[in-house]
Amino acid sequence: MIGFFMKKQKDLSSYRILIVDDEKAIRMMLFDYLEVIYQVETAETGEQALDLLEKSRFDLVISDINMPGISGPQLLREVRRRYPGTKTALITAYNIDEYIKTAKDYLITNIIPKTVPFNFAELDSIIYGLLTGDIFGLSRHLLQDGRMVDRICIKSTKEAREAREHITGIFNRKFGSSGDMKLILDEIITNAMYHAPVRDDGAEKYQEFTEIELEPEEYVHIEYGYDTEKYGVAVNDYLGRLTKETVLLKIERQITGEGLLDDSGRGIHMSRLFADRMVINIDPNKRTEVVLINYFSNKYRGYKPLYLNEL
Amino acid sequence: MYKTESVSNIEAFAEKIHLSKRELEMIFDVTPECISVINKDHQLIRVNKSYALSAGKPIKEILGRKCYKVFWNLDKPCEDCPVQRAFQTGNQESSKKAVLCGKNEVRYFETCAYPVRGETGEVVRVIEFIKDITDEKRIFEQLIRTEKLASIGIMTAGIAHEMNNPLSGISGTAVNLLRMPEKYGLNEKGISRVTAILESAARATTIMKDLLHLSRKQNSCSTLVDINSLIVKTVNAIHLRGAGEVQRRFNLDESIKLISCDPSKIEQVIINLATNSMQSILEKKARCLESGKDFSGLLEITSVLQDDKVLITFADNGVGIPEENRSKVFDPFFSTRPAGQGTGLGLSICLKIIAEHGGRIYFECFEDSTVFSIVLPRERKTQLDSAIHL
Numbered sequence: 297m298i299g300f301f302m303k304k305q306k307d308l309s310s311y312r313i314l315i316v317d318d319e320k321a322i323r324m325m326l327f328d329y330l331e332v333i334y335q336v337e338t339a340e341t342g343e344q345a346l347d348l349l350e351k352s353r354f355d356l357v358i359s360d361i362n363m364p365g366i367s368g369p370q371l372l373r374e375v376r377r378r379y380p381g382t383k384t385a386l387i388t389a390y391n392i393d394e395y396i397k398t399a400k401d402y403l404i405t406n407i408i409p410k411t412v413p414f415n416f417a418e419l420d421s422i423i424y425g426l427l428t429g430d431i432f433g434l435s436r437h438l439l440q441d442g443r444m445v446d447r448i449c450i451k452s453t454k455e456a457r458e459a460r461e462h463i464t465g466i467f468n469r470k471f472g473s474s475g476d477m478k479l480i481l482d483e484i485i486t487n488a489m490y491h492a493p494v495r496d497d498g499a500e501k502y503q504e505f506t507e508i509e510l511e512p513e514e515y516v517h518i519e520y521g522y523d524t525e526k527y528g529v530a531v532n533d534y535l536g537r538l539t540k541e542t543v544l545l546k547i548e549r550q551i552t553g554e555g556l557l558d559d560s561g562r563g564i565h566m567s568r569l570f571a572d573r574m575v576i577n578i579d580p581n582k583r584t585e586v587v588l589i590n591y592f593s594n595k596y597r598g599y600k601p602l603y604l605n606e607l
Numbered sequence: 608m609y610k611t612e613s614v615s616n617i618e619a620f621a622e623k624i625h626l627s628k629r630e631l632e633m634i635f636d637v638t639p640e641c642i643s644v645i646n647k648d649h650q651l652i653r654v655n656k657s658y659a660l661s662a663g664k665p666i667k668e669i670l671g672r673k674c675y676k677v678f679w680n681l682d683k684p685c686e687d688c689p690v691q692r693a694f695q696t697g698n699q700e701s702s703k704k705a706v707l708c709g710k711n712e713v714r715y716f717e718t719c720a721y722p723v724r725g726e727t728g729e730v731v732r733v734i735e736f737i738k739d740i741t742d743e744k745r746i747f748e749q750l751i752r753t754e755k756l757a758s759i760g761i762m763t764a765g766i767a768h769e770m771n772n773p774l775s776g777i778s779g780t781a782v783n784l785l786r787m788p789e790k791y792g793l794n795e796k797g798i799s800r801v802t803a804i805l806e807s808a809a810r811a812t813t814i815m816k817d818l819l820h821l822s823r824k825q826n827s828c829s830t831l832v833d834i835n836s837l838i839v840k841t842v843n844a845i846h847l848r849g850a851g852e853v854q855r856r857f858n859l860d861e862s863i864k865l866i867s868c869d870p871s872k873i874e875q876v877i878i879n880l881a882t883n884s885m886q887s888i889l890e891k892k893a894r895c896l897e898s899g900k901d902f903s904g905l906l907e908i909t910s911v912l913q914d915d916k917v918l919i920t921f922a923d924n925g926v927g928i929p930e931e932n933r934s935k936v937f938d939p940f941f942s943t944r945p946a947g948q949g950t951g952l953g954l955s956i957c958l959k960i961i962a963e964h965g966g967r968i969y970f971e972c973f974e975d976s977t978v979f980s981i982v983l984p985r986e987r988k989t990q991l992d993s994a995i996h997l
Contacts, residue, residue, distance in 0.1 A: 319772050319773060319776055320776075321773060321776025321777060321779075321780055322772065322775060322776040322779070324776075324780060325775075325776050325779035325780045325783060326779075328780070328783040329779070329783055332787075389768070389771035389772035389774075389775055390768055390771070391768075410771065410772060410775035410776075410779075411775065412771065412774045412775050412778045412779075412808060412809070412812040413778045413779065413782060413805070413808075413809065414775055414778060414779035414782065416779075416782065
């Protein structure tokens with residue numbers, strides 16, 4: 297925990313972030329908050345942002361969606377074309393569900409909601425992941441205050457069942473509720489155990505609804521934990537077969553009300569529907585992590601963000 | 608030969624008359640409306656089965672008695688009696704009336720009177736149709752409310768969206784200022800003012816979220832829910848200053864078991880209705896305390912299974928809803944509470960949620976109690992319905 301904080305102090309000051317928003321209060325708010333840790337500049341329009349990018353290097357551009365002149369998605373596409381190393385994210389006060397199609401078209405994988413009050417802690421962990429590529433692990437999403445994280449390794453159907461009971465049991469006892477975690481965990485663990493492992497011919501190795509034992513080198517790894525404002529789980533498989541295109545497609549189907557009866561990807565659907573936050577991290581062919589978070593109070597609920605990272 | 612033929616003709620003719628009489632009697636009796644034939648003295652000459660059923664007496668005990676006594680249990684003719692008017696004008700007449708049925712229910716009736724003329728052209732009888740229009744009336748009222756809500760919703764959704772952006776900036780900036788007051792040269796007084804800004808922004812956000820809730824077509828999911836335990840759990844979880852002094856009584860129909868609904872939405876409706884009731888009771892208590900009267904508040908929550916529907920009522924003996932406010936109760940932003948306490952959107956949201964469930968919500972005011980009722984279908988038919996319990 298201390299290490300995490302130290303790293304922040306030491307390494308992060310060299311990162312350069314460009315904030316693009318036509319609303320002055322938002323620009324200033326993000327600037328004031330981020331400049332304590334990073335080097336930050338702001339632009340009022342997309343055009344102004346491109347001028348600034350011409351003059352100096354930025355590691356991350358965070359842009360509003362609706363602006364006079366070129367729009368946020370157009371700007372970010374241009375940034376990625378000109379500066380492939382620069383990371384990008386959108387930020388909006390609007391309903392993010394309405395921009396999933398845009399996200400698919402422009403291949404935008406991170407959309408941050410402007411909640412009231414603004415969720416600075418979440419901004420911290422998302423920006424940190426984007427800049428450092430250090431995206432995995434539940435503790436990155438939790439505050440230092442009251443943080444607890446524990447891990448379970450699963451190698452069989454029986455262990456999966458026990459883990460689910462254990463985790464939701466802890467949440468229930470401690471917080472009086474586990475939301476719909478049991479339901480979602482069931483889906484996500486099923487995905488990791490039954491749908492991720494495939495044979496050489498591409499067919500799924502294990503048959504769903506049967507009791508299985510994973511092979512010695514295969515395992516599913518679950519982290520669970522909480523802090524003073526939320527609790528969550530992170531389900532990992534070490535196959536990394538999910539792609540960001542699939543995730544965007546599944547989220548789009550969820551929003552249009554389709555997809556619930558889809559054979560695959562229902563876990564993503566249900567996670568986004570029932571958990572307050574869903575973060576998906578992918579290291580292609582190495583690791584997939586699905587992070588699910590519920591807040592105790594409803595102040596950060598509302599529009600659900602899009603957090604999808606592929607290394 | 609001639610004679611026999613004539614007899615058989617008459618028999619056949621009589622049989623025809625009998626048949627047509629039976630047909631007419633059948634039509635008369637199977638009609639769900641209450642039909643009666645009444646003379647000038649308000650005496651019942653003939654009634655159908657529906658009439659007898661509604662009056663709760665066998666037909667033979669009804670005939671010859673006064674219509675107002677039998678049907679309405681009154682000692683003199685109803686005010687604005689359409690039968691009387693039909694006798695006078697010779698035209699078709701009608702009227703509507705509300706009647707208290709049982710303790711907590713008002714039902715609405717429409718009465719139509721059709722004059723029957725004798726040989727001389729004078730009106731000798733009046734045929735009266737009485738129809739229970741309670742359900743129709745409630746559906747119609749809810750339709751109007753829902754439509755009103757929809758148009759307001761579309762209008763305000765745009766505004767609310769636009770508000771979110773500056774509000775996020777306002778509150779986020781205030782948070783930054785409070786986090787590092789020295790950096791921005793903020794003294795004690797400045798901090799308290801910025802805190803006030805933050806609180807105001809939070810309140811504006813609550814209003815906005817409620818508004819968006821009204822206008823947004825939200826993802827909704829149905830699961831099978833034990834509605835009785837949801838009611839008890841939710842009502843007991845309400846934390847309101849002074850709520851402990853309000854006596855709560857649950858009359859729950861145990862035959863209901865599971866109904867299909869979105870529990871978090873229904874919970875919201877229960878919270879809204881029960882909180883309103885409790886606030887009304889607490890207000891009455893405060894008033895009685897001032898004038899030195901005795902008062903004990905009672906919130907009575909009832910659930911009843913009615914065929915394929917569940918009726919849930921919240922009856923309180925609080926201050927009630929003044930006549931002039933009754934038509935505005937479901938209007939967005941209508942609130943009698945001081946500014947800052949509630950957004951005035953609670954009941955509008957309840958209305959929307961219940962409409963989404965294919966149910967109904969309405970209220971009735973009695974002399975010493977106010978009753979809010981929700982009717983929910985046991986089976987909710989939605990696209991998501993079958994899928995959730997996979």
